[in-house]
Amino acid sequence: xxxxxxxxxxxxxxxxxxxxxxxxxxxxTPGADVRVMVRADAPVAGHVGIVTGGGSGHLxxxxxxxxxxxxxxxxxxxxxxxxxxxxxxxxTKAVDGGAGVLYLYGNYGGDVFNFDLAGDLAELEGIETRxxxxxxxxxxxxxxxxxxxRGVAGIIFAYKTAGAAAERGDTLEQVxxxxxxxxxxxxxxxxxxxxxxxxxxxxxxxxxxxxxxxIGIGIHGEPGSRRGPLETADEIADxxxxxxxxxxxxxxxxxxxxxxxxxxxxxxxxxxxxxxxxHQILAGRGIEIVKKxxxxxxxxxxxAGASISLLELDDARLELLNAPALSPFFQER
Amino acid sequence: xxxxDINHHLTRSLEILVESADELRDLDQALGDGDLGITIxxxxxxxxxxxxxxxxxxxxxxxxxxxxxxxxNANPSTMAALVAGALLSGSRVWEGKDEIGLxxxxxxxxxxxxxxxxxxxxxxxxxxxxDGISAAADALRSATDTGRAVAAVVEAAARAVDETTGxxxxxxxASWLQERSIGLPDPGATAFVRFVEAWARVAESSR
Numbered sequence: 001x002x003x004x005x006x007x008x009x010x011x012x013x014x015x016x017x018x019x020x021x022x023x024x025x026x027x028x029t030p031g032a033d034v035r036v037m038v039r040a041d042a043p044v045a046g047h048v049g050i051v052t053g054g055g056s057g058h059l060x061x062x063x064x065x066x067x068x069x070x071x072x073x074x075x076x077x078x079x080x081x082x083x084x085x086x087x088x089x090x091x092t093k094a095v096d097g098g099a100g101v102l103y104l105y106g107n108y109g110g111d112v113f114n115f116d117l118a119g120d121l122a123e124l125e126g127i128e129t130r131x132x133x134x135x136x137x138x139x140x141x142x143x144x145x146x147x148x149x150r151g152v153a154g155i156i157f158a159y160k161t162a163g164a165a166a167e168r169g170d171t172l173e174q175v176x177x178x179x180x181x182x183x184x185x186x187x188x189x190x191x192x193x194x195x196x197x198x199x200x201x202x203x204x205x206x207x208x209x210x211x212x213x214x215i216g217i218g219i220h221g222e223p224g225s226r227r228g229p230l231e232t233a234d235e236i237a238d239x240x241x242x243x244x245x246x247x248x249x250x251x252x253x254x255x256x257x258x259x260x261x262x263x264x265x266x267x268x269x270x271x272x273x274x275x276x277x278x279h280q281i282l283a284g285r286g287i288e289i290v291k292k293x294x295x296x297x298x299x300x301x302x303x304a305g306a307s308i309s310l311l312e313l314d315d316a317r318l319e320l321l322n323a324p325a326l327s328p329f330f331q332e333r
Numbered sequence: 334x335x336x337x338d339i340n341h342h343l344t345r346s347l348e349i350l351v352e353s354a355d356e357l358r359d360l361d362q363a364l365g366d367g368d369l370g371i372t373i374x375x376x377x378x379x380x381x382x383x384x385x386x387x388x389x390x391x392x393x394x395x396x397x398x399x400x401x402x403x404x405x406n407a408n409p410s411t412m413a414a415l416v417a418g419a420l421l422s423g424s425r426v427w428e429g430k431d432e433i434g435l436x437x438x439x440x441x442x443x444x445x446x447x448x449x450x451x452x453x454x455x456x457x458x459x460x461x462x463x464d465g466i467s468a469a470a471d472a473l474r475s476a477t478d479t480g481r482a483v484a485a486v487v488e489a490a491a492r493a494v495d496e497t498t499g500x501x502x503x504x505x506x507a508s509w510l511q512e513r514s515i516g517l518p519d520p521g522a523t524a525f526v527r528f529v530e531a532w533a534r535v536a537e538s539s540r
Binding site for chain 1: 398401402405406409411414415417418421422452
């Protein structure tokens with residue numbers, strides 16, 4: 001496998017340096033450590049800060065959503081591994097504008113331990129924190145165990161809405177409850193067609209024979225919850241949309257936001273095939289698509305595959321989705 | 334004990350603890366991912382280095398917090414994060430105190446056990462470090478004599494770990510091995526026993 005890199009151990013630092021050089025108007029590093037990145041105007045006095053973070057290898061997740069009306073800071077880990085509690089704590093201090101900080105990140109063991117510990121350290125310095133976990137992957141656990149589900153692409157809906165709430169001056173309690181509400185109404189499912197190659201090992205994360213796909217894939221190059229024969233784009237969308245509608249309990253008259261997300265190596269053309277069918281099914285069921293996002297929003301390096309996410313909308317969630325936002329990878333006017 | 338005594342005693346105990354690194358690494362290779370040796374060595378060395386920078390006036394709370402931060406950052410593993418969280422929980426109990434007695438150590442250890450149970454979503458008998466810490470907390474609560482408390486803690490913690498050797502691990506990577514985990518002591522709990530043994534050795538030698 002060929003990769004455009006210098007040295008595997010410098011991979012993360014160097015791409016973050018690239019982001020900082022490309023977008024100095026939007027993001028900065030508060031100290032000397034490039035693994036802590038915050039919005040250029042942080043801290044914003046009187047406003048709630050939002051810190052996210054996780055392993056690298058998911059761009060535009062997580063770093064791409066630091067900006068106005070989105071997350072205010074990010075702590076950056078190695079490829080697919082948690083950031084340290086110290087970096088999370090540094091990001092917390094750098095974005096704290098006196099109104100507290102929301103920790104908003106995906107539900108993974110290592111991340112939870114380190115964010116919790118950072119929250120302890122923040123509390124000792126008088127910074128109040130709350131935690132909301134992205135847990136939208138319906139394939140990772142059945143509905144009875146939804147609190148144990150892992151977080152995947154659908155977390156961007158929580159970023160967008162919580163970020164908009166923080167921007168308009170909501171309290172920490174309000175921002176956290178908005179994020180929780182959006183997580184509760186978000187569902188995602190994905191498929192993988194080809195594995196990820198880690199820069200450190202140069203090896204594929206799993207083997208997949210021609211003509212098969214991994215169903216229920218996450219964003220860490222891991223295998224899915226089951227394997228099956230490769231289906232057509234329409235069949236994939238049919239199965240996925242049905243699973244998501246069942247999970248969210250969507251009925252005719254509901255309004256949704258749709259996210260068709262590429263995992264890194266799948267062309268936009270194929271994502272639009274999935275969107276086309278998703279649109280047809282939802283329209284046929286009397287469900288109104290109010291917002292749509294098609295492209296790469298959360299990837300797994302060069303994994304081939306895609307995910308579909310739905311967020312059930314009400315007026316409050318829609319208003320926050322529509323609020324302006326600007327970051328290196330995301331814009332809403 | 335005052336801050337500077339705790340600092341001194343802790344430093345010497347950790348210097349002894351790292352001698353168990355190979356044993357812990359091997360145990361963890363059998364049951365987990367094998368990084369416990371590094372977590373203990375790197376963590377202990379980092380704590381010792383940070384403790385050396387503290388002034389003689391540092392309070393017991395300052396010392397516990399210094400340990401927590403240094404241990405968490407040295408080798409950021411799940412174990413390191415759990416131990417650091419436990420130390421921070423304990424440090425809150427000591428807030429405002431300059432002198433630490435038997436009851437304070439008992440309260441600290443109980444708070445630490447509570448933190449690990451909550452963060453690690455675990456309970457006594459799951460075959461984790463909690464078994465050792467929880468037994469130590471119980472022994473401390475029922476101890477009346479400071480001189481004999483250390484020996485009682487060592488004995489209680491060692492017995493708890495011994496008793497769980499025959500059980501199946503129910504948390505963490507070791508739980509993935511299911512019944513293959515039966516027969517080996519839990520690596521994290523063993524690390525805790527080695528720590529209290531080291532503490533006891535230092536206590537013995539300073540009499």
